[in-house]
Amino acid sequence: MPVQQYDNQVAKEIAKALLNIEAIKISPKAPFTWASGWKSPIYCDNRLSLSYPETRSLVKNYLAKVIREKFPNAECIAGVATAGIPQGALVADALDLPFIYIRSTTKGHGMENQIEGVASKGTKVVLIEDLVSTGGSSLQAAEAVRTVGMEVLGMVAIFTYGFGISEENFKDHHVDLWYLSDYSTMIAAMLADGSIAPDQEATLQAWRSNPAQWNQ
Numbered sequence: 001m002p003v004q005q006y007d008n009q010v011a012k013e014i015a016k017a018l019l020n021i022e023a024i025k026i027s028p029k030a031p032f033t034w035a036s037g038w039k040s041p042i043y044c045d046n047r048l049s050l051s052y053p054e055t056r057s058l059v060k061n062y063l064a065k066v067i068r069e070k071f072p073n074a075e076c077i078a079g080v081a082t083a084g085i086p087q088g089a090l091v092a093d094a095l096d097l098p099f100i101y102i103r104s105t106t107k108g109h110g111m112e113n114q115i116e117g118v119a120s121k122g123t124k125v126v127l128i129e130d131l132v133s134t135g136g137s138s139l140q141a142a143e144a145v146r147t148v149g150m151e152v153l154g155m156v157a158i159f160t161y162g163f164g165i166s167e168e169n170f171k172d173h174h175v176d177l178w179y180l181s182d183y184s185t186m187i188a189a190m191l192a193d194g195s196i197a198p199d200q201e202a203t204l205q206a207w208r209s210n211p212a213q214w215n216q
Helices: 008-020 046-051 053-070 084-095 136-147 164-172 183-192 198-209
Strands: 003-005 024-026 042-044 076-080 099-102 124-132 151-160 177-182
Touching (some): 003 164, 008 177, 024 183, 046 124, 046 151, 053 151, 053 177, 084 124, 099 136, 124 136, 136 164
Parallel strands (some): 003 177, 124 151, 151 177
Antiparallel strands (some): 024 042
């Protein structure tokens, strides 16, 4: 399996932590617009975890734990721009490993780098991603790392929406993804604590099954 949940209890703990800091926004009547153009009734803003030391440490420690267990040969941590950069830097510090980050495109001035930091050929890298939807931008970062001769061991993300196209994309690019929490776990947690009503769950599940056509 190219895409796998690290641990069910961890998934629940992360979902609860994100809900506690109000990182999950629900707005079916005024849906959010993604960069892809998709309309979404839900938005997961993991960046907020950086402003809450307890949640920040929780996320950092679990990301580091996944890397220690699943990618023990990691020699470098790479943050995927933009939200994966601070998370990656925290994890690299926790693991005492070098850190680099990957821009979405090559910088248009100065050194014109896409990868910032020391990118040594042959170095074994684990990428850190904040959130995975289709996996497109995450996998572009992985290919950028490979282009300079570094070896991609895999990727670790805080959260994934769990779209089927995402799993296909990771499989096609031969990148293993481990994630801390996901959409299904989040919806279950929201139902359990009363954040959403059953009718709202139906809307969220309808979107999840066909996000490209939802609300059209």
